[in-house]
Each structure stands twice: as structure tokens, then as C-alpha cells.
Amino acid sequence: MVDVQHGPQCREITTLWFYRLNKIGLRVKLNANSAPFIHIVSYPKGISVYSNKSTLLLDMNNTFMFGEDNFGASEDYSKYYHEHDGMLSKDDVNTIISSVYSCLDNLYLDDRYRHNFPSIEQVINNNIDQKLSNDELLKIIDTFAHHEIGYIPPEYIEVLYRLSEKYKLAVVIDIWAPKITWQCLFRKVGISNLFSASSFSSDHGIVKPSPKPFEQIIDQLGIKKEQALMIGDSIRRDLGGAQAAGIDCVLVGGAIHPDAVGCYENLIEFSYAL
DSSP states (O other): OOOOOOSTTOEEOOHHHHHHHHHTTOOOOOOTTOOSEEOOOOOOTTOOTTTTOOEEEEOOBTTTBBSOOOOOTTOOTHHHHHHTTOOSOHHHHHHHHHHHHHHHHHHHTOGGGSSSOOOHHHHHHHHOOSOOOHHHHHHHHHHHHHHHOOBOOHHHHHHHHHHHTTSEEEEEEOOSSOTHHHHHHHHHHTOGGGEEEEEEHHHHTOOTTOSHHHHHHHHHHTOOGGGEEEEESOIIIIIHHHHHTTOEEEEOTTOOOTTSSEEOSSHHHHHHTO
């Protein structure tokens, strides 16, 4: 383990060196005020901070899925909706989905909703005056999901397969629409069978950084938390939730924090450190 040591042996390193040290399997921590001063202690040959890990818990967005959350002001939700035989007007559809997204986006930042995050259907029923038939409600939810989901690049599919050869994989995912759209994509690209357990927040209304989704995965798999390693891009949600559950966490996507056991540019780079 590499810990911060304050004293004459400390030396300044750049962010580039921070990544490089993590890349070769060293655990690197910044000091308390995040200035890049560390003392490096090499591991015994063949030993790394990941050697006792048997299970990887994966975040999804910006970890192995990209291009998600297409809810910009210029987005025309009615195009997809009308392609699937929706009956509402263009203005109605765009207004409803924009309103739902705005509501959920605000609540997602509010810790009071960490354990009771509402579904799209609940937000529509509680905040939209227009009465929708069940059929139209389902089309609105499907349209929302279509804009919420991203894509999984081939190189990330490849790295998931490579990781699955050495580790048991699970996913801890925050999404707002029902999971069926993501499950269909996972099957389409051939990764659904790689995951031994999964937590989708839209199933239970609990969002990260609550420790509960992490704890549920640990219970499902019947492993000790020390055997698990969380990988995600969010300091607050992935690192914070994993820490609250007593699970080590690696950050990817450019995030850096002294409490992470490693920080990498992306999941692919992390995979080469194992």
C-alpha cells in the first residue's frame, strides 16, 4: 500500500505521473489538501492492491457506456415517440419529457431522495396535469429511455470480456427509466451473461451514493466486501457509495481523489494494470 508521507522524502508529481503510477499497480494517494505530494513505497514483486479482489462492481455511464442522457434544449423527443405510434402532439411530448427530466435532475442532487427516488411514472402522475392513457404513458416512458440510454463501444465490450475471464463482474447502475431498454442493449451486444449480479436504481428507487445497492450486490454474490472492487467515474456517487459500504473503489474517466485505490483514464487502461 502506498500512503501519503509528509516529510523530506515527499516529492511533487504531476497528474500524468499520478496516472502512470496507478497504471503500473501502485496505490497512490494525494495528501489531505490534494496537492500532488506523495511518498512511494513499492509493492513486493508480483503483489498489487488488487491481488485480493475476486469481484468487480461496475458503474455504467462513462465507465463502459457513453453518449447517454440526450436531454438538451434542442432535443425533439416527438420524433422517436411518433415513430412508435404515439398520439400526443409534438409540443405535448416535448413539454412532458422536458418537465420530467428537469424534475428528476433536480431530485438526483437532493440527498433526501437517496432512498426514495421517484419513477418516471410517479413524476408524470404527480407533476403533469394532462391525463395520459396507459398506452401513451408507456410510450412516453419508452421515449425517455431512448434518450437516456447511450452506446457501448466495441473496445469496451472487449475489455468487459477480458475482465470477466479473471473476475466475477456485477453492475451498480443509476438510471431513471425502467431497465428493460438497457437489458435489451446488453443482450444485443452480447454482455448480459457477463454479469453475475446487478442493481438498477429504477428497480428499487435507491440511488448512489447510498451504500445499499453495493451491499445488495455483495449479499447477492455471497462474498466479503474486501473481495470486491468498485469501478466508476463519479467521486460522489461511485467512490462515496462504495466507501459507505466499506468497499474499495477505482476511479476512471479523469476523476482523481485521495481515497480511491487507483485512478485511470478509462476502464481499458485500468484493465492493463491488473
